[in-house]
Amino acid sequence: MTAQLIDGNALSRTLRTDVAARAAALKARGVTPGLAVVLVGENPASQVYVRNKVKACEDNGLHSLLEKHPADLSEADLLSRVDALNNDPAIHGILVQLPLPPHIDAQKVIEAISPEKDVDGFHVASAGALMTGAPGFWPCTPYGCMKMLESIGYELRGKHAVVIGRSNIVGKPMALMLLAKNATVTVCHSATADLGAMTRQADVVVAAVGKRNVLTADMVKPGAVVIDVGMNRNDEGKLCGDVDFDGVREVAGWITPVPGGVGPMTITMLLVNTLEAAERGTPA
Numbered sequence: 618m619t620a621q622l623i624d625g626n627a628l629s630r631t632l633r634t635d636v637a638a639r640a641a642a643l644k645a646r647g648v649t650p651g652l653a654v655v656l657v658g659e660n661p662a663s664q665v666y667v668r669n670k671v672k673a674c675e676d677n678g679l680h681s682l683l684e685k686h687p688a689d690l691s692e693a694d695l696l697s698r699v700d701a702l703n704n705d706p707a708i709h710g711i712l713v714q715l716p717l718p719p720h721i722d723a724q725k726v727i728e729a730i731s732p733e734k735d736v737d738g739f740h741v742a743s744a745g746a747l748m749t750g751a752p753g754f755w756p757c758t759p760y761g762c763m764k765m766l767e768s769i770g771y772e773l774r775g776k777h778a779v780v781i782g783r784s785n786i787v788g789k790p791m792a793l794m795l796l797a798k799n800a801t802v803t804v805c806h807s808a809t810a811d812l813g814a815m816t817r818q819a820d821v822v823v824a825a826v827g828k829r830n831v832l833t834a835d836m837v838k839p840g841a842v843v844i845d846v847g848m849n850r851n852d853e854g855k856l857c858g859d860v861d862f863d864g865v866r867e868v869a870g871w872i873t874p875v876p877g878g879v880g881p882m883t884i885t886m887l888l889v890n891t892l893e894a895a896e897r898g899t900p901a
């Protein structure tokens with residue numbers, strides 16, 4: 618048996634059509650949803666990602682503002698730029714591209730973003746809202762993973778989900794979202810004694826480590842859903858995930874590809890959050 622693909626590009630197209638319709642409806646009421654993307658320095662990967670985000674905005678009727686700053690921008694100057702965007706009525710969402718140069722305290726910058734505009738969902742107020750079930754923005758990558766599970770009609774209640782990775786931007790929020798859907802959740806990480814023993818029990822595996830071949834076919838229960846959050850390069854320089862795709866697809870029931878899986882969904886959920894921010898800020 619070969620796993621069915623969960624196509625992040627196709628699902629993104631569907632969801633972005635809805636985003637575009639909602640953006641048009643807001644525009645008819647005189648409000649264009651606006652996203653500010655702030656880039657500090659010249660990290661080549663960041664430049665590609667940022668360009669993709671801006672293009673996704675343009676393609677779907679959102680206004681975007683790309684702010685590029687030199688790598689030696691001071692932390693104080695970045696904080697005052699964030700403050701200006703907090704007070705800019707044309708901007709509903711603010712994204713400060715990570716990683717930031719080492720002389721800048723990234724968490725401090727994130728906490729300076731108004732929670733109402735924190736469309737990345739990285740602010741501690743957003744994290745607290747997710748943890749308690751209060752309204753707030755969910756981090757785009759795990760949110761996109763949940764949409765992928767929803768798209769195949771997957772019932773999480775009573776299932777065992779294993780998350781590999783415990784970052785603040787993917788692993789931890791992913792575990793909370795799965796828990797909120799009544800899955801039994803195990804979070805594995807670099808100190809987990811026997812990763813395969815955990816993943817072999819999983820109905821759903823989410824791999825979010827940032828290392829190739831973290832999940833191989835022998836570690837997967839037949840029929841399981843496998844979601845690959847990884848973004849790595851192989852020896853030939855090709856983009857690949859954390860999952861040994863060719864092996865695992867022969868065992869899994871469902872699998873997300875890289876590229877064309879979680880990546881485009883991350884950008885889609887950024888658009889969704891930005892739209893949501895604009896809708897929340899617009900009186901009916």
Ligand SMILES: Nc1nc(=O)c2c([nH]1)NC[C@@H]1CN(c3ccc(C(=O)N[C@@H](CCC(=O)O)C(=O)O)cc3)C=[N+]21
Pocket residue numbers: 665666669712713714715716737757848856875876877878879880881882883884
């Ligand atoms: N404040 C902040 N928010 C982020 O959301 C954020 C960030 N910083 N820093 C970097 C990471 C990375 N990230 C990606 C999003 C989409 C793709 C994506 O669309 N990937 C395509 C392929 C792109 C390619 O070919 O390189 C795919 O998987 O099909 C990748 C990576 C968002 N990030």
